[in-house]
Every structure is written in structure tokens, then in C-alpha cells.
Amino acid sequence: MHLSRLILPAFLLFVLPHAPAAAEAAIGxxxxxxxxxxxxxxxxxxxxAHERRLSAFMAALRRDIGEAGRYRQVPSAQDGAAFKVIGGIQKTSTLVQWAKVAVIDVGAKKLxxxxxxxxxxDNDESWERAEMFxxxxxxxxxxxxxPVALAVFEFELEDMTAASAGALAASDASYLAEVTDAVREALGQSGRYRIVEVGREAAATAGALxxxxxxxxxxxxxxxADQSLIGVVRRVSRTEYTLGFQVRDAGTGAVLSRGDSGLRLGADYSxxxxxxxxxxxxxxESQQAAGAQER
Incomplete structure (x- = not known):
């Protein structure tokens, strides 16, 4: 059996959102x-021997998760689980074993x-060390x-200079593409966001967002996506510009965050x-700070 089959991605399609009681402090x-x-x-x-060690492994894992009192053991998502832990272990040789482990946010249906x-x-001591890790x-x-599923749309140019001819120059389009790619990469690497693919067709249909x-x-x-982000570069002069972005909740349309750089100096490549x-x-950084305060 291949390890990729130990955990079925299709599980995500069938988990049900939970509704924890407000009085319960521990997370299911x-x-x-x-x-x-x-x-x-x-x-x-x-x-x-493997059945005995696996049984001991699972008992220890459940004990460790609930030991601090922050989490409580529940049988399933239907019983109020906020998270589900699934996995599998495969012995590939006399001395080597693999463990595939996934944690699912049940309400968000996300890994x-x-x-x-x-x-x-493959003895009691090695299994105990593996469980602790x-x-x-x-x-x-x-x-x-x-991570929040975020649709980052192409940055747009608002040219406020007298020389603006209306049509987007090829060089401007290239610089805007670089801006969009760099922002998507930075957000994705932060770990706070999962960047949702925005097809060219969807972006073109939308026009000026x-x-x-x-x-x-x-x-x-x-x-x-859970949220959307649009960004604008406002060209004030050939060497002056401002930057802005806005994030909305995809479900309600409410503005969740916005930012403006103020006036900056620099060529287009900046x-x-x-x-x-x-x-x-x-x-x-503001999201990371908010997350730290919540914990």
C-alpha cells in the first residue's frame, strides 16, 4: 500500500461543521x-507485536493531546470535534518505518x-520516541x-499624471504583474494565507475592481476563497506614487483590512x-500579532 493512500483527501468533503457549546472551554x-x-x-x-505497539501509540497520543486540558477527546466531528487527527504507519524495512499524519480543521474543512x-x-522504545515526537x-x-483562502487579484494602475493616455502601457503591465506575483508569494509564505488561483478569465470579466x-x-x-484582496498603484508623477490594498470577506463583502503607503518616491520598478x-x-504582521494575542 502506498503511503499516499493512508489518508484520503476525499475525507475533507464529508466532515461536518461542529457547533461547540459556548460554555465548553476545551476544544474537541x-x-x-x-x-x-x-x-x-x-x-x-x-x-x-505491531497491534500492541500501535494500540499503545494511539493511547499515548490521545493522552498527550488532552493532558493540558486545552483539548478534550470526542469520537467524531458529529460529536463536536473542532479538529480531526488521522494517519497511518508503514514499515518499509527491518529498521525503517514511516508515519503519515494529518490534522483537519473540521469547521473550515482544511488541512x-x-x-x-x-x-x-521497531521496538517499544522506538515507538515511544516516535509518539512523543x-x-x-x-x-x-x-x-x-x-490558513485563510485568499484570492489576490491583479494589481491595477490608476495613472493621475497629465501624460496618461488611458491605455495601459506594456511596461506598466509588466511592473504590475511583478507586484501581484510578489504580493502573492509574500502572503503565501507567511503561512497565514493559502493563495487561491485567480484565472485570467475571471479577472478580465471583472474589469476595474x-x-x-x-x-x-x-x-x-x-x-x-474566504477573502479577496485588490491592490492599486496610483501614479502621481513619473517618480512619485502611492500604493493601496483592500481585503474583503468573500461571504459578506465586509472590508476586513486596508492599507495605504502614502506618497513614495521611486521609479516604476520600485x-x-x-x-x-x-x-x-x-x-x-498585524494578523500575526492578532493571532498571538488570541493564543
Missing amino acids: VAVDDFSYTDTSAEPTNQTA VMDKLYTFRG VSREVMAALATPA RDCGGCEAAIAKELG WKRGAVRLVGDRLI
């Missing part, structure tokens, strides 16, 4: 029994962890919010650097 976590596969082709039948680990040995990784994932009264939120929702800094300061 459902930990499914991991599967076990031995493909080592060893002559000795170790099924009984907050999906990792493959290797551990050496995996439990730390799972606890860290439970404390980390699922800065003047559509928030229509980008509806487009983002159709794309499966737009990218300015946009990344603005988004980093006003969006990424």
Missing part, C-alpha cells in the same frame, strides 16, 4: 486509530497539518489556525518592493 479533538501496513517482507510474523515522518527501529507536532498544528463597489468579494467566493513592504506591515 477526534483522533482516529491509525492504520498499519508492513511491507518489509520480513519472514517473522509480527502482527501481534492544518499533513506531514510524513520516518523513524528507525508526533504528539508535539500535532499539538503545534492544533494551536495554529488554518477598484471601482466595482466590492464585486471582487463575490468573484472570490465563486473561486472558493512598485514591487513597496507593495510587499506595505502588505507585510499592514496585513501579515
Whole structure:
């Protein structure tokens, strides 16, 4: 059995949102029994030993997750689980085993962890070490919010100079594309956001998003995003510009965040650097600070 089959991505389609009671402080976590596969082709039948060690592994994992009191064990998503932990272990040779572990945010239907680990040995001590490591990784994932699905639309140019001819010059289009790509990369690398693909067709149909009264939120929702982001470069003169962005909730259209750089000096090629800094300061760092306060 391939490790990729140990955890079925299709599970995400069937988990149900939970509705935890307000009075419950502990967060519900459902930990499914991991599967076990031995493909080592060893002559000795170790099924009984593996069943015993896997049982001890799962008992210890559940104990460690609930030990601090922040989380409580529940049987399933239907019973109020905010998170679900699933996984499988495969023995590939006498000394090498692999563990595939995923943590699912049930309400958001998103993976907050999906990792493959290797551990050496197949005795009680090696299984205990593996469980201690995996439990730390799972606890860290439970404390980390699922990334927000964000549709980042192409940055637009608002040319306020007297020389503006209306049509977008090829050089301007190139610089705007660089700005958009750099902002998407910065947001994706932050870990706070999962960038949703915005097709050229969707962007072209929308036209100038800065003047559509928030229509980008509806487009983002159709794309499966939680939030939308639009950005504008305003050219004041050939060497002066401002940058701005706005984030909306894809479901409600409400403005969640916005930022403006104020007047900046620099040639067109400096737009990218300015946009990344603005988004980093006003969006990424502010979200990280808010997350730290919540924890």
C-alpha cells in the first residue's frame, strides 16, 4: 500500500461543521486509530507485536493531546470535534518505518497539518520516541489556525499624471504583474494565507475592481476563497506614487483590512518592493500579532 493512500483527501468533503457549546472551554479533538501496513517482507510474523505497539501509540497520543486540558477527546466531528487527527504507519524495512499524519480543521474543512515522518527501529522504545515526537507536532498544528483562502487579484494602475493616455502601457503591465506575483508569494509564505488561483478569465470579466463597489468579494467566493484582496498603484508623477490594498470577506463583502503607503518616491520598478513592504506591515504582521494575542 502506498503511503499516499493512508489518508484520503476525499475525507475533507464529508466532515461536518461542529457547533461547540459556548460554555465548553476545551476544544474537541477526534483522533482516529491509525492504520498499519508492513511491507518489509520480513519472514517473522509480527502482527501481534505491531497491534500492541500501535494500540499503545494511539493511547499515548490521545493522552498527550488532552493532558493540558486545552483539548478534550470526542469520537467524531458529529460529536463536536473542532479538529480531526488521522494517519497511518508503514514499515518499509527491518529498521525503517514511516508515519503519515494529518490534522483537519473540521469547521473550515482544511488541512492544518499533513506531514510524513520516518523513524528507525521497531521496538517499544522506538515507538515511544516516535509518539512523543508526533504528539508535539500535532499539538503545534492544533494551536495554529488554518490558513485563510485568499484570492489576490491583479494589481491595477490608476495613472493621475497629465501624460496618461488611458491605455495601459506594456511596461506598466509588466511592473504590475511583478507586484501581484510578489504580493502573492509574500502572503503565501507567511503561512497565514493559502493563495487561491485567480484565472485570467475571471479577472478580465471583472474589469476595474477598484471601482466595482466590492464585486471582487463575490468573484472570490465563486473561486472558493474566504477573502479577496485588490491592490492599486496610483501614479502621481513619473517618480512619485502611492500604493493601496483592500481585503474583503468573500461571504459578506465586509472590508476586513486596508492599507495605504502614502506618497513614495521611486521609479516604476520600485512598485514591487513597496507593495510587499506595505502588505507585510499592514496585513501579515498585524494578523500575526492578532493571532498571538488570541493564543
